[in-house]
Amino acid sequence: MRKLSEEDRGSSTLDAVFFALSDSTRRAILERLTEGEATVGTVAEPHDMAMPSISKHVKVLERAGLITRRVAGREHWLRLAPEGFASPAEWFSHYQEFWSASVDRLQRLVQELEDERGAGE
Numbered sequence: 687m688r689k690l691s692e693e694d695r696g697s698s699t700l701d702a703v704f705f706a707l708s709d710s711t712r713r714a715i716l717e718r719l720t721e722g723e724a725t726v727g728t729v730a731e732p733h734d735m736a737m738p739s740i741s742k743h744v745k746v747l748e749r750a751g752l753i754t755r756r757v758a759g760r761e762h763w764l765r766l767a768p769e770g771f772a773s774p775a776e777w778f779s780h781y782q783e784f785w786s787a788s789v790d791r792l793q794r795l796v797q798e799l800e801d802e803r804g805a806g807e
Contacts, residue, residue, distance in 0.1 A: 697773065699751065704774070716747065716753070719753060726744060752770040
């Protein structure tokens with residue numbers, strides 16, 4: 687299995703992404719943006735919080751590189767930034783290799799035990 691570089695393990699970008707994803711309101715904003723670009727007001731609607739609080743959540747998502755903002759007059763439009771998900775995806779894929787290998791070993795062990803049990807009957 688490939689080793690993660692120091693940069694991959696401790697990057698401030700990765701830390702920012704995981705911090706951004708740690709909050710349910712921010713995850714809900716991201717989920718809404720999977721439907722397409724939306725104004726800050728639109729993503730705020732389902733949440734029972736003041737606009738300054740929503741703005742703080744939006745800024746966290748922007749700093750993490752998960753969303754971008756476009757200003758058109760007085761409206762601020764948000765959209766997902768797919769490239770922002772690349773670093774965590776790579777990090778998770780590293781561990782997916784580990785878990786896949788572990789599951790494969792477990793399956794082999796179970797099969798060996800079943801074979802031994804069947805041979806003893």
